[in-house]
Amino acid sequence: MATPLSVNAFVKALKAEGLTVVEVGDWRTHNRNSKGPWGPVHGVMIHHTVTKGSAHTVDICRKGYSGLPGPLCHGVITKDGTVHLVGYGRANHAGSGDDDALRAVIGERALPVDNEANTDGNRYFYGFECENLGDGKDPWPAAQLLAIEKVAAAICREHGWNERSTIGHLEWQPGKVDPRGFTMASMRARIAKRLGAEPSGRTGPSGGTTYTVKKGDTLWSIARAHGTTVPALVDTNGLEDPGRLDVGQKLKLSGGTVSTYTVARGDTLWSIAASKLGDGNRWREIAALNKLADADAITSGQKLKLPKK
Missing domain, CATH: 3.40.80.10 (Peptidoglycan recognition protein-like)
Structure with missing residues (x-):
């Protein structure tokens, strides 16, 4: 919306x-x-x-x-x-x-x-x-x-x-x-x-490791577009106020994951987020991090990267 x-x-x-x-x-x-x-x-x-x-x-x-x-x-x-x-x-x-x-x-x-x-x-x-x-x-x-x-x-x-x-x-x-x-x-x-990558017509990340904040950006929109998470961006960049971004500010995009998880039978992204991250609503971060085209289509045995808890 x-x-x-x-x-x-x-x-x-x-x-x-x-x-x-x-x-x-x-x-x-x-x-x-x-x-x-x-x-x-x-x-x-x-x-x-x-x-x-x-x-x-x-x-x-x-x-x-x-x-x-x-x-x-x-x-x-x-x-x-x-x-x-x-x-x-x-x-x-x-x-x-x-x-x-x-x-x-x-x-x-x-x-x-x-x-x-x-x-x-x-x-x-x-x-x-x-x-x-x-x-x-x-x-x-x-x-x-x-x-x-x-x-x-x-x-x-x-x-x-x-x-x-x-x-x-x-x-x-x-x-x-x-x-x-x-x-x-x-x-x-x-x-x-x-x-998953900054458009060629816009000044932005170099080698996929940094991103230049533009008007209207939020940490959530940046994380989702670049396959990382809000907590990872906060930790990697030492952000004291995650709600404040300045146009032109450079953000590092690396350092997003700390673990992997093997999908078990009956798992959903929500249940994985709830059990491994303590918040089921963080399933979107897992989907973004793993670039899942269909968040409902994970399969038993699949390896997923998990964001920082």
Whole structure:
């Protein structure tokens, strides 16, 4: 849950991730805010357009069509990997979806099967339409898939979310099939990997051992993005006030673990955190430290790194 990024912070985050961004017309004030609220935001939603041709695709996503006024998303990702920004604020992209799916996104848990359409998704999600016919045959160029990965990672990074905050339209609204041609599980795996390292377009860690604090950072968001934990960051950097970070401050990222644990039958991350760390709510730290794409899918015999107690 978060307040939507300011329009300037939104653009800055995309460009910092190394994306090519095109600002289309009055996109900064083009929205559907008069029809309902925008925010709090909980995640990023990916769509395909069922259109062909970049110019046509961008135009229709900006203007909409009879019965569904634009903008139909915040950004259009064309086949060459360019991100065309067409609106900011409430957009007609998500429609009504499953409240159980929304709760899973908020909790960054595995998604349930979407079988209801009882919640307004236009309020809660950033939306990106991707140029593709959606027939399962139209190819997804590598540049376009990389741009989708970068877009989602950029927004997740700014909000301190992990990859589970990115979903496909097909995981939100019953009957939808988009995006078709790649799986959201594979895309989330890519996003998770990207969130494990500072983007190339931003000044930050050197050799993966230090991180430069930016506006909006918290120790939790930094720890999650870099596979470490809050206690490890506090100990490694000798922080007297963990709630205070200064923009430009350098943090060491090393020294995060002190032990390993072999998963036993019937274990969950919560039970491991409760028994080994004294606090079941620290299961998220274990998930982040081990870069687990699915926190519910640990197996007997698996070796897990544990954060400091």
